[in-house]
Amino acid sequence: MGHVMTSVSATILEAEFAAQASVIPRPVRTEPAPVRWALITIALSFLSLFIVLPLISVFQQAFSRGWEVYVAALVEPDAWHAIQLTLTASAISLVLNVAFGLVAAWSIAKFEFRGKGFLLTLIDLPFSVSPVVVGLVFVLLFGAQGFFGYWFIDNGYKIIFALPGIVLATVFVTFPFVARELIPLMQEQGTAEEEAAITLGASGWQTFLKVTLPNIKWALLYGVLLCNARAMGEFGAVSVVSGHIRGETNTMPLHVEILYNEYQFAAAFAVASLLALLALVTLILKSILEYRLAEDHKR
Amino acid sequence: MKIDVNAVSKTFGTFRALDNINLNIKSGELISLLGPSGSGKTSLLRIIAGLEWPDSGDIRFDGEDALSLTVKERDVGFVFQHYALFRHLTVADNIAFGLRVRPRKVRKPEFAIRQKVEELLNLVQIASLADRYPSQLSGGQRQRVALARALAIEPRVLLLDEPFGALDAKVRKDLRRWLRGLHNELHVTSILVTHDQEEALEVSDRVVVMGHGKIEQVGTPSDVYDSPASAFVHDFIGESVALPITVENGVARVGERKLSINADGISGAARLFVRPHDIEIAQPGLSAIEGQVLAVRRFGPIHRVDISVPVDGGRTTIEASVPAGQEPKIGETLGLIPERYRVFAA
Numbered sequence: 001m002g003h004v005m006t007s008v009s010a011t012i013l014e015a016e017f018a019a020q021a022s023v024i025p026r027p028v029r030t031e032p033a034p035v036r037w038a039l040i041t042i043a044l045s046f047l048s049l050f051i052v053l054p055l056i057s058v059f060q061q062a063f064s065r066g067w068e069v070y071v072a073a074l075v076e077p078d079a080w081h082a083i084q085l086t087l088t089a090s091a092i093s094l095v096l097n098v099a100f101g102l103v104a105a106w107s108i109a110k111f112e113f114r115g116k117g118f119l120l121t122l123i124d125l126p127f128s129v130s131p132v133v134v135g136l137v138f139v140l141l142f143g144a145q146g147f148f149g150y151w152f153i154d155n156g157y158k159i160i161f162a163l164p165g166i167v168l169a170t171v172f173v174t175f176p177f178v179a180r181e182l183i184p185l186m187q188e189q190g191t192a193e194e195e196a197a198i199t200l201g202a203s204g205w206q207t208f209l210k211v212t213l214p215n216i217k218w219a220l221l222y223g224v225l226l227c228n229a230r231a232m233g234e235f236g237a238v239s240v241v242s243g244h245i246r247g248e249t250n251t252m253p254l255h256v257e258i259l260y261n262e263y264q265f266a267a268a269f270a271v272a273s274l275l276a277l278l279a280l281v282t283l284i285l286k287s288i289l290e291y292r293l294a295e296d297h298k299r
Numbered sequence: 300m301k302i303d304v305n306a307v308s309k310t311f312g313t314f315r316a317l318d319n320i321n322l323n324i325k326s327g328e329l330i331s332l333l334g335p336s337g338s339g340k341t342s343l344l345r346i347i348a349g350l351e352w353p354d355s356g357d358i359r360f361d362g363e364d365a366l367s368l369t370v371k372e373r374d375v376g377f378v379f380q381h382y383a384l385f386r387h388l389t390v391a392d393n394i395a396f397g398l399r400v401r402p403r404k405v406r407k408p409e410f411a412i413r414q415k416v417e418e419l420l421n422l423v424q425i426a427s428l429a430d431r432y433p434s435q436l437s438g439g440q441r442q443r444v445a446l447a448r449a450l451a452i453e454p455r456v457l458l459l460d461e462p463f464g465a466l467d468a469k470v471r472k473d474l475r476r477w478l479r480g481l482h483n484e485l486h487v488t489s490i491l492v493t494h495d496q497e498e499a500l501e502v503s504d505r506v507v508v509m510g511h512g513k514i515e516q517v518g519t520p521s522d523v524y525d526s527p528a529s530a531f532v533h534d535f536i537g538e539s540v541a542l543p544i545t546v547e548n549g550v551a552r553v554g555e556r557k558l559s560i561n562a563d564g565i566s567g568a569a570r571l572f573v574r575p576h577d578i579e580i581a582q583p584g585l586s587a588i589e590g591q592v593l594a595v596r597r598f599g600p601i602h603r604v605d606i607s608v609p610v611d612g613g614r615t616t617i618e619a620s621v622p623a624g625q626e627p628k629i630g631e632t633l634g635l636i637p638e639r640y641r642v643f644a645a
Binding site for chain 1 (some may be wrong): 321348350370371375377379381383384385386387396397400401447448449451453580
């Protein structure tokens, strides 16, 4: 809050200073116009080349053989199953990661304990480990020859090449998102409001629902959004643990790859266009949430 | 409500925040915990509130063991230095918070809560701000909201942790006088933590001076100002001049010269404490303490005079107050007579 105010007053000061310093107000710029235009052009062309063009081509390819082929590719049983599986796996991992993210952020931001720095590093681990390695680790742990594999298989639970394995891999890859969004915000907000609520007679649960949650709701949603986008799009880790069984353990990204390898380009791009659409929706929601977060921050 | 603090100690790691604190707070009084930062005053307040636990000792509310009660059960109103208002709630909802979180059985009906909020808004004189959010208020207004919110639950004791610390000088002066007026109306037992002696001396019935986790003195504002119990209190409260002296067989000396002061019960190295306005300026030769004028500064109706005085092993600079118009010249030699003083062993 403080630094926002400072920067506002600084801007006012600068404006006043500028008005006094020169009779003709002139915006302060350091680079000459050609340099500015060159920089803007480079940035824009880079963006179009690497982001806008591919996005357009995904949709162009998806509809290249007409609307009917597009719809047929999506309602085809294996594709439909892949969509359902993706939605299920990401929904489960989302719930788990929101719970984990809240607990981790709460303990890091509001308590002092040994090993706090270590926990913070651990939370970032999925960002630095290749998803394929993650998949392999889960196969090692839960596969037929794995560490826990015997027990689960003996008791009739299938982890690898089944939904639980896919969920495990997705959870691992996406767990930093919610926690990472919440930690800095909760640290900044401190514990004073929670303490105030408790002295006013609120229970722990009431304090969480009526004080903590409203204060972090936009950041939480933001984390959920990023987490969801990543969960639905996860390829590497899921690819290793799923076993690519068509109509059973194929998620959308895996299904796209299979179709592509079978030269069914229109179908592959049709499924891919759903993922691209998800990315676009995410982008729009993200901008809205960022705006809300900034508004909240001004308070 | 009467509060008894018995033999309370608390350490944070190796830091001894509170060292065997004993304190009896009378029902209905406004008492200040005054001390520099790190003196343990806030820790003591938070232990009374139940936001922290002591390592040993006990706290009694009207004789009842308070440590066995949770924060919720203690019925304390706590006002935080940085207000801690709920930023997503309006002023009215902030004040109503404590009433709305009560269990359904003991909760007042909504119209009664609204009525109570209105009363409190009037009491703290911010009725027109009911629908604003905390971010739309000034610091002084925020602290009024925080106070109304704490009073809403009709607490048995009001705990104020540096409530005016984040406000500018003019506002804090107005607000503390207003708080004193409010206390005279409500008579709720109140504990005010502050590092601002002016604030403590002006509003409290009694002042508890704390330093290094210990209580240095408990007394009325006049007691602690006029009869400081220790060098720490003399130094901390009001302005002080400290002169190193030595006492042998009841005779005090400053440097080589004999000092005609009463130093009963003290032997060896000691310090003579005087308030600047209790130092009388005299002709040289009439007093044991003599010094050269180093600087003269004007402060409103008086002059502050820095005087360099020879003491054991060197010189020390002391500051005296002289009425305007009688100021000495720089370099002049003056005699100094301490009219009121205290001697503490060094």
